[in-house]
Amino acid sequence: MRKVSYPYLGNATITFQKLMKALGNDVVLPKRPTEETLSLGTKYAPEFACLPFKIVLGTYIEALEAGADTLVSTGGVGPCRAGLYTTLHEKILKSLGYDFEMITLEPPGRHLRDLIASIKKLVSKKLSIADYFRIGRFVWKELQLLDKAEKLSHKIRPLEVKKGETTRTYKKCAELIAQAQSYRDLVEIEREIELLYEKIEKKDIDPIKIGIVGEIYVVIEPAANLEIEEMLGDLGVYAERSMFLASYTFYNAVMDLFRMPGERDVKKLASPYFKEMCGGHGRESVGNAILFAKRGFDGVIQLSPFTCIPEIVAKSILPKVCAEYGIGFLPVTLDEQTGKEGLRTRVEAFVDLLAAKRKKKKMNLGKGDVVYGTLSGY
C-alpha cells in the first residue's frame, strides 16, 4: 500500500487525507508547518526561492522522515515558476537521498491525460462509479463546510464579547468536520456549526473591514502568514480573504476543464490596469482589491512571498488602484525573516489609519482638526 503525503494547506489537509484513504492509500498526515519546518526548507532550498517553496520542502522532508513513499502535489502553468516547483522539489529531495515517487496533479484543461494517469496511480483499490460519486460528493461538501466554518469565524471574531471564544468555536467546528465519515454526518454538522456560532455573545458594532489579496499559499495557510486574519480579528477588524480552497478548486480545475477562464469577473475588473496575464495571482490580486472596494471595504492587505514576481507586479499597481477607489492599502512581504511583532506593528498602524479615515468622513472635520485612529472595537 502506498504511503502518501502532500503539502499542508490549512484544514484541507484533513479532507485530502480522507480522499486518499477512500482511494485505498495509507496517509502520512503532513504536520502544520513550524519554525523547524521552515528552517529545514530554507536549509535545502535555493536562497531566492519563495516562502511557499521553502515551507513545502520542509513539510516534504518531515513527511519522508515519517515514512511516506509517495508525495502528491499540484502543477501549474507559467509564467509563475510555481509550476516548476514540484520538479525542483523532487530533484532536491532525491539528491538528499530520499526514495519516493512524486505524483503531480496538473491542471485538467491542458494536461487531462497526464492528470488521469496521475490519479490512476493514486487509486489503490477497486472502486465502482457509485463509489467515485460518493467520495466526490463527500469531499466537496467537506471542503465547502470547512470554508464556511472559517468564513463565519472571520465574521464573528471582531464582534465577540469574550476574547478567544470565536477561535475556540472554530477549532471545535474543524474537529467536528474532521470526524465526519459520511455525507449525512456533514449535513448534520452544518447545522451544528451555525448553532455554535450563533451562541457566541456579540457586540453590535460596524467593524473596520479589510480585504486580503495575494498569492494563494500565503493567503490560505495561517502558518505562512503569521495568522494575520486572527491578528486582525483580535484588533476588532472583519477580515475577508479573496481565496478559499473550494471555490479556487472549482474555478481553476473544473472551469479549466471546460476551457472557461476561471474567475472571469475578477479578471475583467482588473483589465483596465492589468491587461496581460503574468502568472500566479497578480491579476486576481488587483481584481479582487477592486471587488473589495466596490463592496465598501475600508482597506486591502496584499500578502506576497518575497521574490514573487506576479505579486510584485500587482504591488506596483495596487497603490494607484486603491487610491482611485479611496481605500487604504498595505503590502506585506513574507519570508523566513519576517517577524510577527514587526507585522503586528504595521497591521495595527494600518487599522488605526483606516479608523481615523472613517471617523473623519463621519465627522466631516475641517482642516487642522486632529483625528486619532482609536476605535471602540479594541
Next chain:
Amino acid sequence: MAHYLGIDVGSVSTNLIIMDESGEVEEAVYIRTQGQPIKAVQEGLRLLNSRGHGKWDIRGVGTTGSGRQLAAVIAGADIVKNEITAHAVAAQKEVPDVRTVIEIGGQDSKIIILRDGVVTDFAMNTVCAAGTGSFLDQQANRLGIPIEEFGSYALRSKNPVRIAGRCAVFAESDMIHKQQLGYKIEDIIRGLCQALVRNYLNNVGKGKEILPRVVFQGGVAANVGMKAAFEEALGMEVYVPKYHHVMGALGAALLARDAGVEKTKFRGFQASDIEFAADSFECQGCSNHCEVVNIKMEGKVIARWGDRCNKWKVIEDSGAA
C-alpha cells in the same frame, strides 16, 4: 492638575515623559535600553520620581515602541499603541500643519504621510537598517568622533565623497576604502549622510508623496548632518521639533489622555522597586512548540505571551494588565 505618563521602549533607548493636561511636556528622560527593557523602564520611573518629588497626579499611562507590551505590564498602562500611530500623533501635536513625518530611531526608520490631520499612508524599513541610529553610532565610534559632533563635521565639508549606502556593511567598507585613499573625514561623513538619506528615500520613502511641512524626529534627528542632507535632497525645509527624541513617548501620553481613562492602571512610581522577572518555556501542547514568555512580579506570573493558541493566555486573575 492631572498628568499623563508616556513610555516608549525602543531597541536602543527608553524614553519617558510627563505631560500635563494641555499637552505641555513637564519632564522627559532618555535612557539607553541596553537590552534590558525592564530595568530601563524602572530606571526611568525612578529618575522621574526623583525629579518630580510626588507632585504629579498621574491619570493615564500610555506605552509604545517594540517593548510596549512589557512596559505596559511593568508600569500598568491604560493604552498600548504601535509606534507609527504614536509618532504621528506627537508630530501633529507639535506641528499641526505637518504633512510628512520622517522618523529615524535606533533600528527603525519610517515615513508617515498625513493629509488634513489624518494619517493616509506609512512605511517602515523592512530589509535594512542602514542609516539608523545604531549604525551612525558605530561609525562615529570607529572614527573616534563623539556622536554629538558627527553632524557638525558633515556641515564643514565642501566636497562630499560619494559613499555606497545601500547596505550598512557595504557603506562601512566603502567608507574605509575612501579613508585609505586619503579623503578628508568631514567629506566622508557628509557623503555618508547623503548616502543614508538617498537610501531612506529610495527604500522607505519610495512612491510616497513628500510634501511640506516635513517633520524629522527620532534620535537621528539630532544629527545636523542628516537634517542638512534631507533638506538638500528634498529641496525643502525640514523641521526638527524640540522633543524630537521623545516623540514616541509624547504620542503615547497624548493617546492616554484622549482615551478617556476613568481610573488609571498605573502602579505608581514605586513600580521601580518591585521585582520583575521574565522567563520562558517551550510549550509541548502541539507541534508548534511555541516559546511562551512569563512575566513575573515578585515571583507571581502576571502576564504571558508567545502562544499561538491562547492556551496560556488565561492567568488566575491578579489584576494584571
